[in-house]
Every structure is written in structure tokens, then in C-alpha cells.
Amino acid sequence: MEPFQVMTYLVACPQSCDAVIIDPAGDEDKLLALIETRNLRVKYILNTHGHADHVLGNPTLKNLLKIPVCMHEADDKFFNDPSVRETSSHELGLPPPDPVDIKLKDGDVLEVGTLNIEVIHTPGHTPGSVCYRVGENLFTGDTLFVGAAGRTDLTGGSLNTLIQSIEKKLIVLPKRTIVWPGHDYGESPTSTIGKEMEENPYITDFILE
Ligand SMILES: [Zn+2]
Numbered sequence: 402m403e404p405f406q407v408m409t410y411l412v413a414c415p416q417s418c419d420a421v422i423i424d425p426a427g428d429e430d431k432l433l434a435l436i437e438t439r440n441l442r443v444k445y446i447l448n449t450h451g452h453a454d455h456v457l458g459n460p461t462l463k464n465l466l467k468i469p470v471c472m473h474e475a476d477d478k479f480f481n482d483p484s485v486r487e488t489s490s491h492e493l494g495l496p497p498p499d500p501v502d503i504k505l506k507d508g509d510v511l512e513v514g515t516l517n518i519e520v521i522h523t524p525g526h527t528p529g530s531v532c533y534r535v536g537e538n539l540f541t542g543d544t545l546f547v548g549a550a551g552r553t554d555l556t557g558g559s560l561n562t563l564i565q566s567i568e569k570k571l572i573v574l575p576k577r578t579i580v581w582p583g584h585d586y587g588e589s590p591t592s593t594i595g596k597e598m599e600e601n602p603y604i605t606d607f608i609l610e
């Protein structure tokens with residue numbers, strides 16, 4: 402487990418060994434060892450949003466692997482506003498990330514080997530939160546957890562917007578889509594969209610009634 406209990410994911414194309422790191426949150430040595438033993442060529446660092454605990458490993462990994470950091474343009478802009486930086490630093494006890502190399506937009510697709518990584522903008526937890534969809538896998542960051550959703554009381558958060566994102570962008574995906582959340586807060590580390598539609602109170606109470 403990482404210092405802030407953030408789930409870091411390493412996603413690789415089995416054919417080409419090209420890979421991405423999603424939300425490097427510390428413990429870079431472990432990650433680098435895994436990259437080396439699997440012979441992976443990491444192409445991008447992908448952040449699901451700009452909260453400090455999800456971007457801790459950005460500078461080290463960017464420098465060592467010589468790869469670009471990617472984040473949605475709205476969070477890149479938001480967390481580089483001086484007043485937001487100050488508020489967010491107080492809230493999380495760490496400064497937000499520096500400007501990123503690649504600013505993502507909703508619908509962008511990153512090609513990594515044979516994998517297509519689709520950017521789905523899901524604001525609410527932060528203005529530029531995204532989920533990354535890779536085939537039937539959905540990396541949800543702090544937008545959707547197993548049995549819960551991200552908090553909306555931090556600067557830039559909005560419960561209404563978060564619920565709309567889940568309704569319009571996530572529960573429309575195939576029910577078998579596997580949810581890989583940014584924190585392991587639920588009864589299991591992963592779930593599916595179908596299971597969350599049955600059990601997640603943010604969906605059953607706020608959306609489906
Ligand atoms: Zn967060």
C-alpha cells in the first residue's frame with residue numbers, strides 16, 4: 402500500500418510491452434522494479450486528477466523514464482491557479498502538481514501498443530477528474546469507488562456535477578465493465594458497473610431511485 406492509500410496501476414499491452422502508469426502515488430522503487438522485470442516500455446504517466454496524493458510520483462518517474470505527464474486540461478488549469486494551490490495545499494498537506502506535459506480532453510484516445518486508452522471527463526470530485534477506459538477496464542480515480550464515490554467537499558468539488566458525471570458517462574458503459582478505483586475503500590478492490598448500479602448508494606439513491 403502507498404503512503405496515502407492511493408491505488409497505482411501499471412497497464413501494459415501484452416503484445417508490445419508498451420505501458421502506462423496511472424496515478425503514481427509513491428513507492429517508485431517497487432514500480433520501477435516491476436517495469437524492469439516485465440521489460441515494459443512506459444509511454445505516459447496518467448493522472449486521474451490533480452490531488453496531491455495521486456501525483457506524488459510524477460516528478461521522479463518523469464525524470465527517470467523520460468516520459469510525459471498527462472492530466473485533463475481543467476485540473477491542470479485549476480490546480481495551477483495560485484489561490485487554489487494554497488487552499489489545496491492546506492486541505493491535503495501537500496502542494497498540487499506542477500503544470501503537466503499533455504493536457505487531455507474528453508474523448509481523447511491514447512494509443513499504447515495495441516491498447517486504446519480513452520479519456521472520459523467525469524468532473525465533480527475535481528473540475529478535471531477523468532476516468533480512463535481500456536477495453537472493458539475502467540480506471541475511475543476518485544470519481545467512483547466500490548460502494549461509494551469521491552468526496553466533494555474539497556476545493557473545486559461538486560456533488561451535483563459528480564452525480565451527473567456518473568449518470569451520463571459511467572453507468573451508460575457496458576455492465577460488465579470492470580471498475581478499478583483510486584482507493585480501496587470498498588468490500589473488494591474492484592467491481593463492475595453492473596454491480597455498482599445495484600449496490601452503490603450514489604447510483605441507487607441519487608440516480609436510479
Ligand atoms: Zn482526490
Ligand SMILES: [Zn+2]
Nearest residue numbers: 452543583584
Ligand atoms: Zn484520492
